[in-house]
Amino acid sequence: MQDRVNELRRLLHEHNHRYHVLDDPIISDAEYDTLMTELRELEAEHPELVTTDSPTQRVGATPTTAFAKVRHKEPMLSLANAFDVGELRAWYGRVRKLLGAEGSVPISFVVEPKIDGLAMAITYRAGQFQGAATRGDGMTGEDVTANIRTVGSIPLALRLVDDRPVPRVIEVRGEVYMRTADFEHLNEMQAATGGKLFANPRNAAAGSLRQLDSRITAGRPLRFFSYAVGLIEGVILRSQWDTLQYLRALGFAVNPDIRRLDDFEAVIDYCAAWMSRRSELPYEVDGVVIKVDRFDQQAELGVVAHDPRWAIAFKFPAREATTTLRAITLNVGRTGRINPNAELDPVVIGGVTVAHATLHNEEYIVGRDIRIDDRVTVKRAGDVIPKVVGPLIAARTGTEQPWHMPSTCPSCAEPIQRDPDEADYYCVNARCPAQLVRRVEHWVSKAALDIVGIGEEQARLFVEKGLITDVADLYLLTPEHFTEQAGYGTKKVANILNGIAAAKDRPLERLLTGLGIRSVGSSVAELLVQHYYVIEALMMATDSDLNAIMGIGPHTATTIIEFFGHEPNRALIHKLQRVGVRTANAAPVVVPTAGALAGKTFVLTGSLPTLTREQATELISQQGGTVTGTVSKKTDYLVVGDSPGGSKYTKAQQLGIPQLDEAALRQLVGT
């Protein structure tokens, strides 16, 4: 009996590890459940055999639906970012200008360390704790009342303040966080009990708040600092500094390192001091928040898009980390381009675990003298994509191996080639399986034929099993092709086949995009379709015909001519036609030149509340507007969504380009 229990636990731990940690399960979920059920039954019959590290004692994942949505009475705004002192001074300059304070009007600032935790809104009625919600997207958060109630530093009843009445309603805002030492201790305990390890204090705090069982939350070392008041009734506050004193009097914890400063040079000194003292702090800090102190001045400055103009977050530089480069693998793209990729010992940078990073090309590696087994510096800059900065030469032991580009393709073993003028190597084998997989992925992608039910995995499977040798073969797949493939039920097969059949009728520009002609993406494809709406016409076009099209130059023209001149490509087009894929549009595309947005150029950043990126693009182009990817002097509007990417936003501010949120865009369109 004991032996079987031990055996089950060993198996469950092993499979769990494979599933969650290695991401390489070797049994199905159903088989896992069977083992778990058997163990549960044995433990139920023999409670004396239950141990705390048994897999049955682990708390299950929390369904997100368990938390009710709460609409914030006043939106919880995000903050504009400044990444260096220059941007900080620029912000100060704007504040002074807008307040007409070039000369005389004094401006005070409140500076607060920006703790890396979770923003929270906590409501009190008649001095009693009422409820709490996460920030969410700023408009709507999740109700975490039961869990917040367990946080010791959050009062359940407000203290009386001598000279002021208790507010009828007050919504206190602040940050729930975990101290670094507490987080490390928690992770040790999690490791000892076989629980899930958290990547950083912020994730630990978030995970703790998302527990369905608030008794678990109660056992977690969460803390709270308050820093703002949202809605308030019955009390008037006049400044940020005033607010902080008031919050402290009500019984809230307020970060003792917050200061009020009258001189902007002192603000800059404060930021610099905290940046260098960052690692000495008991909690993770990712910047400093600077607010104009007086509320009347805040009101005068107002809010643009989602950001108040009276506050800014000075962000500390992205964190770097060092780790070991274990191997360099090669990726073959759909164009045949071969890119080296770094396999890293997983390392946490800026809140995520990084295990891979691109190394671009041979030059990048050789130029930096990056070797296998080197300790390397990895950085996540303002962007999300990690980057190997370079090796730590001092940490070399002498066993590190220099790396060179091999002479053959990792997928098909054919020799690879490099144009002496270019940095990249290419596999030029037309039947290279890796390229075919990537071409199929591209063919089915949203930007091209948009076939639902086929992704990376299916593309690889079809090619590996020899079910297809080109994209036209997709349309010849039958249920019989799938019968040998374990794990594909009839429903899934039907889904895939329906998806393929449903995508036979896409517009010609999508098909052209899908063909993957070099330097022809969705934009050039649309341009071509405006002149050639039947593929045969495009195939007969001459070099000078194409060159005459505005937006297509000699290079692109030649690439297109060469593509259609190549016999296998012509054969593919004919095969596509035979299997029933549409290769013509019904009529030439007419570009709307009239419309509310005619002649205006838009750039999108962040995610909009109700529209997807595609829908927003559609909406704008229907009205005669253009959407481009980069902010420039020609950009008329920046459409700002939630969590906008830094660079577009910053650039737009520098250029003084007007910003719109989704509502403003709709208003402009007139819907």
Added chain:
DNA sequence: GTTCCTCGAGTTCT
């Protein structure tokens, strides 16, 4: 000839 703008291709993780 030079500069600016835009497009294509590839990038990581949750």
Added chain:
DNA sequence: CTCGAGGAAC
């Protein structure tokens, strides 16, 4: 989002 490079505008 960023890079490199093609293409248009100056």
